[in-house]
Amino acid sequence: MRTRTGDRSDAAFIVEMARLASSIEGRPLPPADDPVLAQGLPPSPDTSVLALDHDGRPVGAAWWHFREPLLVVTPDGAPVPELVIAVTPAERGHGVGRHLLDALITRAARHGYDRLALNVHVLNPAVRLYCRTGFVVAGKGRGPLGVAMVRHLP
Numbered sequence: 001m002r003t004r005t006g007d008r009s010d011a012a013f014i015v016e017m018a019r020l021a022s023s024i025e026g027r028p029l030p031p032a033d034d035p036v037l038a039q040g041l042p043p044s045p046d047t048s049v050l051a052l053d054h055d056g057r058p059v060g061a062a063w064w065h066f067r068e069p070l071l072v073v074t075p076d077g078a079p080v081p082e083l084v085i086a087v088t089p090a091e092r093g094h095g096v097g098r099h100l101l102d103a104l105i106t107r108a109a110r111h112g113y114d115r116l117a118l119n120v121h122v123l124n125p126a127v128r129l130y131c132r133t134g135f136v137v138a139g140k141g142r143g144p145l146g147v148a149m150v151r152h153l154p
C-alpha cells in the first residue's frame with residue numbers, strides 16, 4: 001500500500017472522505033458544503049495522507065485539524081490535533097485504515113506533536129481499529145454518542 005501527502009488537487013476527494021467519516025455506515029451523509037464539515041478539513045495539505053491503489057488512485061485519507069471547540073487539550077492547555085480517517089467502502093477491511101493511521105502518526109510526530117485525538121461514535125466499528133492501534137478513551141466526545149480517544153505518539 002502506497003501513501004502520499006495530500007495536495008490542493010485532492011480537495012474534492014478529502015471532502016468525500018470527510019463526509020464518510022462524519023456519519024456511521026448506513027446513515028445519511030452530510031452535504032459536501034456542510035459548514036461543520038468544512039471546519040474539520042485539513043488546515044494545510046501537508047497535514048493529510050492519502051492511500052493509493054495499484055493505479056495510483058486515492059482509496060482513503062487521514063488528516064488532522066483543530067476544530068473548535070477543541071476535543072482534547074494537554075494538561076497545560078495545548079491543543080491536541082484531532083484525527084479524521086476514511087476509506088472508500090469497497091476497500092475497507094484490507095488494512096488500508098491501519099496503514100493510514102501509521103502514516104499519519106509518523107507525520108504528526110515529525111510535526112512535533114506528542115499525541116493525537118479523535119472523536120468516534122460509540123456504535124462505529126472503527127473503535128476496534130483505534131483500540132488495536134493504541135488509542136484509549138479520554139472522555140466524552142462530540143454529540144450525545146461521541147467518545148474522545150487519545151494516543152501518545154512515539
Ligand SMILES: CC(C)(COP(=O)(O)OP(=O)(O)OC[C@H]1O[C@@H](n2cnc3c(N)ncnc32)[C@H](O)[C@@H]1OP(=O)(O)O)[C@@H](O)C(=O)NCCC(=O)NCCS
Pocket residue numbers: 020021022023024025085086087088091092093094095096097098099118119120121124125126127128129130
Ligand atoms: C474506519 C475505517 C477508516 C477503517 O478502514 P479499513 O481500511 O477498513 O481498516 P483496516 O482494514 O485497517 O482495519 C479494519 C478495522 O476497521 C474497522 N471497520 C470499520 N468499518 C469497517 C468496515 N466496513 N469493514 C471492515 N472493517 C471496518 C473494524 O474495527 C476493523 O477491525 P476488525 O478487523 O477488528 O473488525 C473505514 O472502515 C471507514 O472509512 N469507515 C467509514 C468512515 C469512518 O467511520 N471513519 C472513522 C470516523 S471516527
